[in-house]
Amino acid sequence: MSEQTQDIARARAGQGRASRFRARCAGAALKVADFILPPLCLVCRGSVQGYGGLCARCWSGVDFIEPPRCDRLGIPLPFPSDELVVSASALADPPVYDRARAVARYDGVMRELIHALKYGDRHEGVALFARWMVHAGADVIEGADIIVPVPLARLRLWSRRFNQAALLARAIGKAASIPDRPFALKRIRRTPSQVGLSARQRRRNVAGAFRVPECWIRDVADRNVLIIDDVITTGATANACARTLKRAGAARVDVLALARVVDPLTPRL
Numbered sequence: 159m160s161e162q163t164q165d166i167a168r169a170r171a172g173q174g175r176a177s178r179f180r181a182r183c184a185g186a187a188l189k190v191a192d193f194i195l196p197p198l199c200l201v202c203r204g205s206v207q208g209y210g211g212l213c214a215r216c217w218s219g220v221d222f223i224e225p226p227r228c229d230r231l232g233i234p235l236p237f238p239s240d241e242l243v244v245s246a247s248a249l250a251d252p253p254v255y256d257r258a259r260a261v262a263r264y265d266g267v268m269r270e271l272i273h274a275l276k277y278g279d280r281h282e283g284v285a286l287f288a289r290w291m292v293h294a295g296a297d298v299i300e301g302a303d304i305i306v307p308v309p310l311a312r313l314r315l316w317s318r319r320f321n322q323a324a325l326l327a328r329a330i331g332k333a334a335s336i337p338d339r340p341f342a343l344k345r346i347r348r349t350p351s352q353v354g355l356s357a358r359q360r361r362r363n364v365a366g367a368f369r370v371p372e373c374w375i376r377d378v379a380d381r382n383v384l385i386i387d388d389v390i391t392t393g394a395t396a397n398a399c400a401r402t403l404k405r406a407g408a409a410r411v412d413v414l415a416l417a418r419v420v421d422p423l424t425p426r427l
């Protein structure tokens with residue numbers, strides 16, 4: 159073995175020892191943190207096993223959307239099917255986007271989690287939410303070329319200091335090894351909050367609100383784009399984003415959200 163090779167081998171062994179030492183230190187630090195700040199449930203603040211998790215009671219309060227679901231809207235269907243099924247709502251009023259998927263219904267515990275993320279600056283759940291979204295959106299993630307979060311208006315971003323959709327997009331991109339492009343969609347005008355608006359008012363509110371900046375068109379054209387949002391309410395925002403991306407040349411536009419408002423008349427399984 160040459161002297162240089164021996165040097166490299168010695169250096170590698172040293173690095174291995176250093177990284178094992180760092181791992182032991184991190185483990186010890188976590189044990190100390192557990193003692194000082196024991197992990198708490200994201201919702202009820204009861205004690206749980208690990209950081210950024212839910213207790214069993216709160217977990218059972220999340221209304222997960224499981225198959226069978228409409229292949230276009232991602233809403234649950236009342237009957238089992240081995241084939242891809244499109245709901246009557248999607249046939250009557252087809253969305254601009256290709257497919258939407260969401261982890262759970264926007265009610266109960268999920269609504270509390272999203273409110274805490276958006277308005278309470280509580281980001282410790284992002285890793286868990288990203289894991290849920292990667293699972294619920296496995297079929298839309300497969301084949302996606304880029305991930306684009308729904309952008310916030312500059313003023314809202316300034317007052318809230320972060321965009322919850324961008325936080326989720328970054329975590330999902332990392333987990334699924336897909337590049338996230340937080341600037342590929344831009345909100346070009348301020349839109350009043352959608353809360354309390356009817357479906358038609360929401361559609362009008364966000365029409366023409368987005369643009370793909372010139373410098374990002376090359377990243378979007380002929381690509382399969384996956385839009386990330388926290389909640390799909392009527393789908394007006396997702397449709398406005400999808401329309402903008404398709405006009406910029408996107409081949410396919412799917413949407414993945416943490417929660418979706420589901421018509422209360424849609425039966426629970």
Ligand SMILES: [Zn+2]
Nearest residue numbers: 199202213216
């Ligand atoms: Zn809990």
